[in-house]
Amino acid sequence: MSDKMLLDAAQRLFETEHGPDAWVGPGSGAMEKGAPIWLKIEHMGLPLGLVPESAGGFGADPLEVFETLRAAARVALPCPLAETMIAAALISRAGLDLPEGPASFAAPAPGVVSLTREGDGFRLRGELARVPFARGAAAVAVTAELDGAAHLALVAPGDCTQAAGENVAGEPRDTLTVDALLPASAVAPTALDAARVFALGAAVRAIGLAGALEQTTAMTVQYANDRVQFGRPIGKFQAIQQNLSVAAGQTAAAVAAAGMAAEAAADLLDGGSDLAPIAAAKIRTGEAAGLVATIAQQTHGAIGFTLEHPLRLFTKRLWSWREEFGNEARWSRDLGRTALSAGQSGFWPMISSY
Amino acid sequence: MTAIFDFPAPPEAPNSDALRAEVRAFLAEELADFPPRERALSWTGFSADFSRKLGERGWIAMTWPKEYGGHERSALDRYVVMEELLAAGAPVAAHWISDRQSGPLILRVGTEEQKRLVLPKIAAGECFFCIGMSEPDSGSDLAATRTRATPVEGGFRVNGTKVWTTWAHKSHYMILFCRTDGGPEDRHKGVSQLLVDLTTPGITIRPIKDLTGGEHFNEVVFDDVFLPESAIIGARGDGWNQVTSELAFERSGPERFLSSMALLQELIGRLSQQPGNERAEVIVGRLSAHLMVLRRLSRSVSGMLERGENPALQASMVKDLGADFEQSIPDIARSLIECEPDQTAREEYAATFAEVLLSVPSYSLRGGTREILRGIIARGLGLR
Numbered sequence: 001m002s003d004k005m006l007l008d009a010a011q012r013l014f015e016t017e018h019g020p021d022a023w024v025g026p027g028s029g030a031m032e033k034g035a036p037i038w039l040k041i042e043h044m045g046l047p048l049g050l051v052p053e054s055a056g057g058f059g060a061d062p063l064e065v066f067e068t069l070r071a072a073a074r075v076a077l078p079c080p081l082a083e084t085m086i087a088a089a090l091i092s093r094a095g096l097d098l099p100e101g102p103a104s105f106a107a108p109a110p111g112v113v114s115l116t117r118e119g120d121g122f123r124l125r126g127e128l129a130r131v132p133f134a135r136g137a138a139a140v141a142v143t144a145e146l147d148g149a150a151h152l153a154l155v156a157p158g159d160c161t162q163a164a165g166e167n168v169a170g171e172p173r174d175t176l177t178v179d180a181l182l183p184a185s186a187v188a189p190t191a192l193d194a195a196r197v198f199a200l201g202a203a204v205r206a207i208g209l210a211g212a213l214e215q216t217t218a219m220t221v222q223y224a225n226d227r228v229q230f231g232r233p234i235g236k237f238q239a240i241q242q243n244l245s246v247a248a249g250q251t252a253a254a255v256a257a258a259g260m261a262a263e264a265a266a267d268l269l270d271g272g273s274d275l276a277p278i279a280a281a282k283i284r285t286g287e288a289a290g291l292v293a294t295i296a297q298q299t300h301g302a303i304g305f306t307l308e309h310p311l312r313l314f315t316k317r318l319w320s321w322r323e324e325f326g327n328e329a330r331w332s333r334d335l336g337r338t339a340l341s342a343g344q345s346g347f348w349p350m351i352s353s354y
Numbered sequence: 355m356t357a358i359f360d361f362p363a364p365p366e367a368p369n370s371d372a373l374r375a376e377v378r379a380f381l382a383e384e385l386a387d388f389p390p391r392e393r394a395l396s397w398t399g400f401s402a403d404f405s406r407k408l409g410e411r412g413w414i415a416m417t418w419p420k421e422y423g424g425h426e427r428s429a430l431d432r433y434v435v436m437e438e439l440l441a442a443g444a445p446v447a448a449h450w451i452s453d454r455q456s457g458p459l460i461l462r463v464g465t466e467e468q469k470r471l472v473l474p475k476i477a478a479g480e481c482f483f484c485i486g487m488s489e490p491d492s493g494s495d496l497a498a499t500r501t502r503a504t505p506v507e508g509g510f511r512v513n514g515t516k517v518w519t520t521w522a523h524k525s526h527y528m529i530l531f532c533r534t535d536g537g538p539e540d541r542h543k544g545v546s547q548l549l550v551d552l553t554t555p556g557i558t559i560r561p562i563k564d565l566t567g568g569e570h571f572n573e574v575v576f577d578d579v580f581l582p583e584s585a586i587i588g589a590r591g592d593g594w595n596q597v598t599s600e601l602a603f604e605r606s607g608p609e610r611f612l613s614s615m616a617l618l619q620e621l622i623g624r625l626s627q628q629p630g631n632e633r634a635e636v637i638v639g640r641l642s643a644h645l646m647v648l649r650r651l652s653r654s655v656s657g658m659l660e661r662g663e664n665p666a667l668q669a670s671m672v673k674d675l676g677a678d679f680e681q682s683i684p685d686i687a688r689s690l691i692e693c694e695p696d697q698t699a700r701e702e703y704a705a706t707f708a709e710v711l712l713s714v715p716s717y718s719l720r721g722g723t724r725e726i727l728r729g730i731i732a733r734g735l736g737l738r
Contacts, residue, residue, distance in 0.1 A: 336639030344623030
């Protein structure tokens with residue numbers, strides 16, 4: 001793929017299928033099962049964007065594929081695109097068969113699930129908390145340890161006890177209680193252990209945050225130009241201008257951070273192990289999310305506080321995604337530990353190596 | 355609209371590792387006895403001797419043509435040298451302005467005579483510049499400049515007062531921004547830039563102590579100073595355009611977020627002695643994330659400049675975000691380490707803390723105030 005043809009096509013599709021007209025009314029963050037929009041996305045092959053060519057993928061540039069996730073977030077796409085993409089990337093790399101339809105993934109902390117051999121197959125046991133879009137997924141790719149090595153296990157949500165949950169944007173975050181006997185064909189060793197998969201989750205959320213921030217800032221600028229008070233658009237007032245400039249700077253930082261996350265995520269899929277750029281990206285986008293959401297809500301005034309107004313689609317995603325796959329505090333602790341162990345003389349060499 | 359948020363991935367800098375190692379080795383030796391409280395001055399620290407050594411190394415005028423003393427290296431190589439100097443708190447003030455701003459201006463629009471006169475000396479680290487922009491009644495409102503160069507036989511007669519002129523008292527030349535034509539009502543028209551040899555009769559330079567107690571900036575009075583016609587830089591009356599096109603170079607560099615590095619590194623040195631301090635880990639992790647992202651933004655703008663684009667808006671965003679970051683360091687430090695700031699302390703941490711604490715107010719003033727930058731960003735957003 002050259003000249004970002006994939007990104008252009010994806011963007012066109014997203015805008016046609018879920019442009020501003022679709023934002024009106026109190027819609028939730030979840031698509032209906034078999035929604036036409038998902039079928040069109042599947043038809044484009046987008047969910048297979050991170051699958052290697054050798055395993056049935058189409059050889060797209062992973063950085064461009066990650067950019068489609070930013071574009072999806074700019075329209076608040078109500079589909080498990082990021083989840084299916086990552087799941088497919090993991091499943092294909094582990095040499096397992098790709099399931100039909102949307103999928104999701106889970107990277108439980110050590111000890112939360114157990115994977116053991118049983119007969120010709122395996123038993124997966126434990127609780128998978130808040131799996132994104134689990135209820136509509138054909139399979140959830142779960143990273144678990146077996147004999148001290150990371151394995152990927154595919155489990156169907158239908159074979160689990162499901163407790164429905166959702167984030168504040170209305171996106172499904174279902175908790176699955178698993179005690180399932182899996183066939184041998186559903187489990188394989190994986191190079192991507194739980195820490196790496198968790199980081200991939202953080203990377204796609206950071207990228208999504210950047211897209212949602214772009215739209216939030218753009219909508220807010222538009223509103224400030226349209227809304228007239230005291231005889232002029234409120235965007236003519238310096239107080240509003242200064243706030244929106246802050247939002248723009250934060251958004252720019254988030255977009256840059258998303259680029260960093262995408263590069264690092266592509267490296268992880270290629271066998272890399274450096275999580276620091278993803279940590280930095282999740283920290284920075286998460287911080288921007290809070291600041292920009294506050295400015296956007298304030299600028300929109302009371303209309304932005306209604307459940308009808310499209311602003312909610314974006315600010316609620318900002319408030320949700322900054323917590324998912326590790327919030328700022330969690331990743332800051334990791335990154336800070338690395339920085340402090342580099343010490344006074346090693347700190348700058350660490351920073352400047354990125 | 356979303357295009358203004360796009361900062362393309364910074365270009366790869368091949369062989370930069372070797373250059374970086376070379377600069378680090380040089381700095382480790384040169385600055386072995388340079389204390390943190392001195393490093394805290396960052397790019398306000400002045401040493402003619404140090405600048406001359408950098409010139410000998412070929413680390414000034416790195417991107418300029420060889421015929422003017424430059425080294426024809428890439429902007430990315432130059433970036434590596436700049437950020438390593440700043441991270442080490444090296445005293446770079448003497449040549450910083452001439453390398454970053456004055457030299458490139460003369461290279462771009464100066465006459466052959468001007469180029470031959472100053473560029474090789476700048477490159478050698480032996481010729482220092484200051485910028486005469488602000489005046490007592492013209493700060494952020496640069497177009498309100500009152501200093502006037504009145505055309506006379508063979509040149510100009512200059513009268514007026516410049517203020518906050520950093521390192522004028524140690525500089526050889528000034529790039530003077532003043533009115534040559536029209537009146538104040540003409541605003542952006544009729545202003546010019548002139549090359550001023552600071553030994554010219556009629557110029558009085560008086561240092562002004564700043565908040566740190568240091569004498570970094572000055573008042574410069576022009577009393578009937580004669581400048582030859584050849585002093586005009588670029589086109590007479592085109593000063594506004596020339597100045598604004600410099601700004602992207604001035605506003606996006608690593609000096610816009612690394613000014614507090616001395617304190618940050620001292621802080622990390624202390625905290626790394628406290629293993630298991632989770633609050634410190636969280637705070638340092640956040641700062642690391644900010645630094646990594648700022649660096650990416652700044653290097654991205656450097657790439658845009660190298661490609662000949664005009665990222666004035668993006669540069670303003672880098673400077674605004676960078677100033678927020680570097681200004682936040684003293685308050686963050688005091689949330690982690692209890693210490694009374696004292697410039698006279700024997701103990702380096704207290705002195706470094708004091709020096710940076712007293713320096714940070716200038717970070718969101720110099721090179722365009724926070725409010726002006728945000729106004730520029732608002733214009734870019736289509737609000738003005």
